[in-house]
Amino acid sequence: MRAVVNASATACKICGADALLYGVVDFAKSCHDHTGTRLPLSGIPVYYRRCRQCRFVFSDQFASWSDDDFRQHVYLEHSSRPHDTVADLASFLAEEAVVVFSTLVQPEDFDTLGQDWWYVGPRNGHISIFSREALRLLFLRNGLQVVSL
Numbered sequence: 001m002r003a004v005v006n007a008s009a010t011a012c013k014i015c016g017a018d019a020l021l022y023g024v025v026d027f028a029k030s031c032h033d034h035t036g037t038r039l040p041l042s043g044i045p046v047y048y049r050r051c052r053q054c055r056f057v058f059s060d061q062f063a064s065w066s067d068d069d070f071r072q073h074v075y076l077e078h079s080s081r082p083h084d085t086v087a088d089l090a091s092f093l094a095e096e097a098v099v100v101f102s103t104l105v106q107p108e109d110f111d112t113l114g115q116d117w118w119y120v121g122p123r124n125g126h127i128s129i130f131s132r133e134a135l136r137l138l139f140l141r142n143g144l145q146v147v148s149l
């Protein structure tokens with residue numbers, strides 16, 4: 001049987017360290033599943049990887065998708081290229097600026113929950129699951145500091 005994704009380690013999208021396969025969910029899994037509203041299974045496996053260093057969890061299966069692909073298959077647009085997204089964001093900022101954004105970070109028990117955490121939902125575009133360290137490194141590369149409120 002032919003593998004859907006390469007099982008070898010790839011470079012983490014945040015820090016470049018090795019990221020190994022971490023888990024797989026059906027593409028139809030969304031953040032609303034935990035409320036009891038589930039879409040029928042799509043039959044499309046979505047593999048996630050986890051960085052050994054910064055613990056960023058991501059899927060690289062969407063890297064080749066065009067904007068039209070995202071519009072067709074994912075209801076909310078979420079970046080599959082986080083460094084490009086933050087660099088774009090930073091390019092609009094004045095020398096002193098504040099960026100307010102919202103995302104959940106991996107909870108304390110993420111090692112136990114893994115792909116079963118309700119926030120892992122490729123159907124609504126949650127293909128980048130941040131640890132606090134991954135967020136810190138992502139913004140630091142662009143000279144920005146992350147403060148959690």
Ligand SMILES: [Zn+2]
Pocket residue numbers: 012013014015016017051052053054055056
């Ligand atoms: Zn990393």
